[in-house]
Amino acid sequence: MIAMPKPDESVIARREQIAEDLAEIIPPAHVIYDEDERRAYETDGLTAYRQLPLIVVLPETTEQVAEILKYCQREKIKVVPRGAGTSLSGGSLPVADGIVLGLGKFNKVLKVNYDDRYAVVQPGVTNLGVTKAVQEEGFYYAPDPSSQIACSIGGNIAENSGGVHCLKYGLTTNNLLGIEFVTMSGEVMRFGGTGLDSPGYDLMGIITGSEGLLGVVTEVTVRILRSPAEARAVLIGFPTSEQAGDCVGRIIAAGIIPGGMEMMDKPAIHATEAFVNAGYPMDVEALLIVELDGPQAEVDHLIERVDAIAQEAGATYSRVSQDEDERATFWAGRKAAFPAVGRISPDYMCMDGTIPRAQLPLVLRKMTEFSEKYGLGIANVFHAGDGNLHPLILFDANKPGDLDKAEAFGADILKLCVDVGGVLTGEHGVGVEKRDLMPHMFTEDDLKQQQRVKCAFDPDQLLNPGKMFPVLHRCAELGKMHVSGGKLPFPDIPRF
Amino acid sequence: MADILKPESESQLADAINWAQSESVPLAVKGQGTKDGLGRPTQTRYTLDMTGFSGIDLYEPEELVLTAKAGTPIAEIQQALADKNQELRFEPGDLGRLYGHAPGGGTLGGLVAANWAGPRRIKDGAARDHVLGIKGVTGRGEFIKSGGRVVKNVSGYDLPKLITGAHGTLMAMTEITVKVLPAPEKIRTVLLIGLSAEDGRKAMSRALGSPHEVSGAAHVPATAAAMLGVDPVTRQGAAVTAIRVEGPGPSVEHRCAELIRELGGELGGATEELHTENSKAFWKALADLEPLVQQQDKLVWKISVAPTRGPALVDTLGLGDSLHWLDWGGGLIWLGLDGSDSRADAIRSTVDAAGGHATLIRAPEPTRAATEVFHPLPDPLMGLSRRTKEGFDPNGLLNPGRMYPGF
Ligand SMILES: Cc1cc2nc3c(=O)[nH]c(=O)nc-3n(C[C@H](O)[C@H](O)[C@H](O)COP(=O)(O)OP(=O)(O)OC[C@H]3O[C@@H](n4cnc5c(N)ncnc54)[C@H](O)[C@@H]3O)c2cc1C
Numbered sequence: 017m018i019a020m021p022k023p024d025e026s027v028i029a030r031r032e033q034i035a036e037d038l039a040e041i042i043p044p045a046h047v048i049y050d051e052d053e054r055r056a057y058e059t060d061g062l063t064a065y066r067q068l069p070l071i072v073v074l075p076e077t078t079e080q081v082a083e084i085l086k087y088c089q090r091e092k093i094k095v096v097p098r099g100a101g102t103s104l105s106g107g108s109l110p111v112a113d114g115i116v117l118g119l120g121k122f123n124k125v126l127k128v129n130y131d132d133r134y135a136v137v138q139p140g141v142t143n144l145g146v147t148k149a150v151q152e153e154g155f156y157y158a159p160d161p162s163s164q165i166a167c168s169i170g171g172n173i174a175e176n177s178g179g180v181h182c183l184k185y186g187l188t189t190n191n192l193l194g195i196e197f198v199t200m201s202g203e204v205m206r207f208g209g210t211g212l213d214s215p216g217y218d219l220m221g222i223i224t225g226s227e228g229l230l231g232v233v234t235e236v237t238v239r240i241l242r243s244p245a246e247a248r249a250v251l252i253g254f255p256t257s258e259q260a261g262d263c264v265g266r267i268i269a270a271g272i273i274p275g276g277m278e279m280m281d282k283p284a285i286h287a288t289e290a291f292v293n294a295g296y297p298m299d300v301e302a303l304l305i306v307e308l309d310g311p312q313a314e315v316d317h318l319i320e321r322v323d324a325i326a327q328e329a330g331a332t333y334s335r336v337s338q339d340e341d342e343r344a345t346f347w348a349g350r351k352a353a354f355p356a357v358g359r360i361s362p363d364y365m366c367m368d369g370t371i372p373r374a375q376l377p378l379v380l381r382k383m384t385e386f387s388e389k390y391g392l393g394i395a396n397v398f399h400a401g402d403g404n405l406h407p408l409i410l411f412d413a414n415k416p417g418d419l420d421k422a423e424a425f426g427a428d429i430l431k432l433c434v435d436v437g438g439v440l441t442g443e444h445g446v447g448v449e450k451r452d453l454m455p456h457m458f459t460e461d462d463l464k465q466q467q468r469v470k471c472a473f474d475p476d477q478l479l480n481p482g483k484m485f486p487v488l489h490r491c492a493e494l495g496k497m498h499v500s501g502g503k504l505p506f507p508d509i510p511r512f
Numbered sequence: 513m514a515d516i517l518k519p520e521s522e523s524q525l526a527d528a529i530n531w532a533q534s535e536s537v538p539l540a541v542k543g544q545g546t547k548d549g550l551g552r553p554t555q556t557r558y559t560l561d562m563t564g565f566s567g568i569d570l571y572e573p574e575e576l577v578l579t580a581k582a583g584t585p586i587a588e589i590q591q592a593l594a595d596k597n598q599e600l601r602f603e604p605g606d607l608g609r610l611y612g613h614a615p616g617g618g619t620l621g622g623l624v625a626a627n628w629a630g631p632r633r634i635k636d637g638a639a640r641d642h643v644l645g646i647k648g649v650t651g652r653g654e655f656i657k658s659g660g661r662v663v664k665n666v667s668g669y670d671l672p673k674l675i676t677g678a679h680g681t682l683m684a685m686t687e688i689t690v691k692v693l694p695a696p697e698k699i700r701t702v703l704l705i706g707l708s709a710e711d712g713r714k715a716m717s718r719a720l721g722s723p724h725e726v727s728g729a730a731h732v733p734a735t736a737a738a739m740l741g742v743d744p745v746t747r748q749g750a751a752v753t754a755i756r757v758e759g760p761g762p763s764v765e766h767r768c769a770e771l772i773r774e775l776g777g778e779l780g781g782a783t784e785e786l787h788t789e790n791s792k793a794f795w796k797a798l799a800d801l802e803p804l805v806q807q808q809d810k811l812v813w814k815i816s817v818a819p820t821r822g823p824a825l826v827d828t829l830g831l832g833d834s835l836h837w838l839d840w841g842g843g844l845i846w847l848g849l850d851g852s853d854s855r856a857d858a859i860r861s862t863v864d865a866a867g868g869h870a871t872l873i874r875a876p877e878p879t880r881a882a883t884e885v886f887h888p889l890p891d892p893l894m895g896l897s898r899r900t901k902e903g904f905d906p907n908g909l910l911n912p913g914r915m916y917p918g919f
Contacts, residue, residue: 129818129820130721131717131721131819131820132717132818132819132820132843133720133721134818154723155721175666176666176670178664182663182664183663186637186641187663187664189641189670189673190637190641199892199896203892204892205890205892205893205896207893209818209867209868210817210818210867211816211817211818211819211821211843211867211868211869212633212634212638212816212840212843212844213627213638213816213869214869215869215871215886215887215888215889216886216887216889216893216897216915216916217674217677217678217682217897217900217901217915218627218640218673218674218676218677218678219674219893219896219897219900221640221670221673221674221676222669222670222671222673222674224670224673225666225669225670226669226670242721242722242723243723244723244725245723265574265575266574268574268575268576268694269573269574271597271694271695271697272694273693273694310723310725310759310763311723311724311763311766311767311770312766313762313763313765313766314759314760314762314763314766316762317760317761317762317763318760370660370662370663370664370665371662372572372575372577372661372662373574373575374572374574374575399664402662402663402664403575403662403663403664404662404664437660437661437662438660438662439660439662439664439665439667440667441665441666441667442662442664442665442666443664443666444666445666446666446667446668450667454667454668457667457668458657458667458668459656459657461654461655461656462656462657462658462668463668464654465650465654465656465658465671465903465904466658466668466669466671468903468904469669469671469674469900469903470669471899471903472896472899472900472902472903473896473899484668494903495902495903495906497533497652497906497907509517509518509519509520509524509527509528510517510518510519510520510564511516511517511518
């Protein structure tokens with residue numbers, strides 16, 4: 017288990033007073049103090065970690081958020097922002113000496129403009145809620161994490177979430193036009209807007225994916241797109257994962273960027289098939305779901321080309337969806353992969369590394385070795401188009417030592433991802449889970465530079481502490497320059 | 513003592529910056545200098561010439577990724593991509609020509625520092641959406657890396673976003689990794705002839721809100737259209753509203769026909785179609801800002817607003833007779849002004865009211881010294897930006913004042 021920073025007992029001792037103070041800022045009914053009610057906030061999607069928060073507050077307006085943060089800044093109280101609590105990396109895990117600031121009451125769609133193709137929503141609106149607000153007019157919001165019925169758009173920004181369609185349509189960061197944002201000192205700022213780009217540094221770009229460490233997002237303007245005229249999916253089965261990986265490379269090399277391109281290995285195919293009866297072939301080692309979208313003429317044309325490429329790559333199974341229902345069925349298995357695996361194992365841990373796609377055979381082989389070494393099963397789902405792996409490690413938390421083994425197994429996988437040229441996390445975030453692996457990917461100077469960004473926003477480091485960075489440095493210390501007093505020797509550099 | 517430092521390795525670069533630190537001398541960070549005219553004039557005696565960092569380190573077309581040293585000529589990168597039928601999807605124009613430089617200049621680092629993008633910005637984003645990783649040396653003299661070589665990456669803060677578009681004020685970049693994409697098989701452009709700006713904007717909104725995956729939408733008044741050097745456009749002698757579709761052959765033909773059907777009749781006006789080669793020439797002329805390249809004496813403004821605000825904004829400013837056109841579906845106004853008066857106050861207050869921002873892209877040095885080049889920021893944002901700069905470059909060594917006073 018990864019240790020959280022030692023709580024400040026003096027803050028915990030002031031709990032009652034703090035709750036009273038907060039009830040001056042927002043209606044007392046929105047200050048959650050009772051242990052029973054706080055329990056609902058003790059964990060997120062990384063359920064192995066639990067911590068009761070000091071207090072939970074549920075503000076309703078930007079002004080209230082600003083006042084709460086100002087108060088907490090003054091009183092040096094830690095704050096953990098929280099959307100829907102589906103983070104898989106412990107991003108919204110509470111701390112014992114800090115409040116949880118829940119955005120659940122920010123649940124309104126404020127404005128939709130079809131001529132300019134944007135929607136303005138509050139951060140607590142669910143990802144699917146954005147699409148629902150615009151789908152009657154034939155529009156949608158492109159990034160579609162599998163958790164989209166539950167996760168909030170504010171959480172999506174904090175995690176820079178992706179989904180099965182981001183190969184073609186981009187991640188959250190590529191679909192965001194503007195945000196309203198409150199810093200820890202209570203300053204309200206706006207970045208971006210309804211037009212493109214913004215003057216100055218791309219601060220919205222750095223806030224996206226910052227895991228709630230820089231400030232609280234209180235309003236969001238996203239780009240909406242017209243839904244494609246047609247979408248069809250094709251299931252393609254292969255006798256080996258190498259061939260499936262090769263097929264993905266060939267499709268892209270042919271200049272085709274599918275709307276989605278997902279891969280599952282045999283254990284994942286079997287688990288999902290047993291769960292949702294999607295009609296997947298059971299006798300293949302790897303299955304691709306390739307979705308083509310666009311005008312019908314394009315989809316028909318590309319399905320044919322993809323099918324031909326698949327045959328060349330050695331596919332032994334291929335089936336094209338004939339209607340919307342069938343397409344939805346193809347996806348149902350993939351989208352339910354996590355709960356499906358949850359049924360075949362008492363517990364599972366979802367990893368999230370990204371690798372250069374060509375490294376897939378090596379990485380799969382190594383994962384089988386790790387699986388034997390730790391004596392734990394593994395199932396793989398994989399955003400194949402962009403190399404984002406989701407190995408699901410199967411374990412039993414009730415068996416002593418199993419959780420530790422699963423964590424060590426996971427760490428081995430993620431280090432391997434980095435070693436082959438990839439990264440620790442593709443879309444789930446560092447949070448608590450991968451915090452201590454950051455030095456495997458970054459040098460101390462790299463990490464210090466990232467923390468200096470934190471210092472520009474939150475110099476007292478009160479927002480979402482214990483996440484992302486393994487070692488906390490004080491901002492004053494990070495700000496120092498280490499040039500020795502004397503003049504450096506005149507450097508030996510070409511001059512003109 | 514020489515004025516230009518040209519490091520050839522990361523350690524030399526760090527030495528140079530550390531030396532500048534100890535001597536308290538600020539540095540102008542430069543590639544080929546084709547965009548020296550962009551930004552506030554800076555007072556620096558020393559130049560850090562980054563063209564010593566040159567060459568493509570890695571290009572894997574199947575992985576859609578390219579890594580090159582920051583000083584690599586853009587032309588070299590574009591050629592390597594073209595050889596494999598790929599491209600930089602954000603469609604950067606040849607910006608150096610706007611500042612009177614020869615065609616084909618510029619480095620990857622310069623492009624990324626300016627976060628430039630062409631007409632395809634509306635569909636596929638700007639440089640910031642395609643940069644995956646950046647290495648370099650900060651104003652602290654520390655070598656750092658950020659991001660990586662894969663598209664899906666949320667490991668730590670997305671520093672490449674911050675460094676892209678920072679105009680060299682945060683660090684001297686040595687190596688950049690970008691996402692590259694297949695070039696479209698076929699391109700068609702639907703031209704609607706003789707529409708007013710507002711009707712053109714309406715047509716563009718409809719096209720962009722259609723399922724036809726429009727990748728370019730511009731309204732070019734007659735004067736600017738005549739300067740594009742693309743005969744089927746020039747000979748119209750009228751405003752053209754241009755809508756581009758790209759992709760596999762059958763799909764492009766289908767979408768083009770649909771667009772003509774949907775847009776042609778309703779708004780009146782004749783329609784024409786440009787096929788692949790003419791389309792390429794037309795959109796390249798727009799990406800290169802051809803009319804403004806030809807009129808080197810004009811001051812140039814770039815204004816970004818919500819698309820529906822574009823046409824009215826030109827009217828409100830009373831600048832309908834100045835050389836201008838609308839790109840990005842109406843949300844981007846390119847404006848060329850005669851004389852030496854930048855009219856910054858009037859333009860900025862009108863643009864503020866419309867919720868947009870305006871950049872003085874080209875003007876003589878004294879004008880850029882006297883007016884803010886980039887849209888002024890509200891105080892809280894200014895403070896945050898300054899603190900961000902200090903995190904990377906506490907003593908203000910790198911391109912000081914290029915963006916705003918102090919950074
Ligand atoms: C079954 C399942 C499937 C999933 N599939 C995917 C997937 O396909 N792709 C993917 O990318 N992710 C996926 N996830 C992960 C998760 O859903 C996303 O990370 C999501 O964006 C989190 O949103 P949330 O509202 O639940 O945020 P929370 O868990 O509440 O918070 C996540 C982080 O965001 C911060 N935060 C939340 N709201 C704000 C705000 N308004 N301002 C500032 N910071 C804030 C929190 O402090 C925390 O650090 C999945 C999760 C589950 C459980």
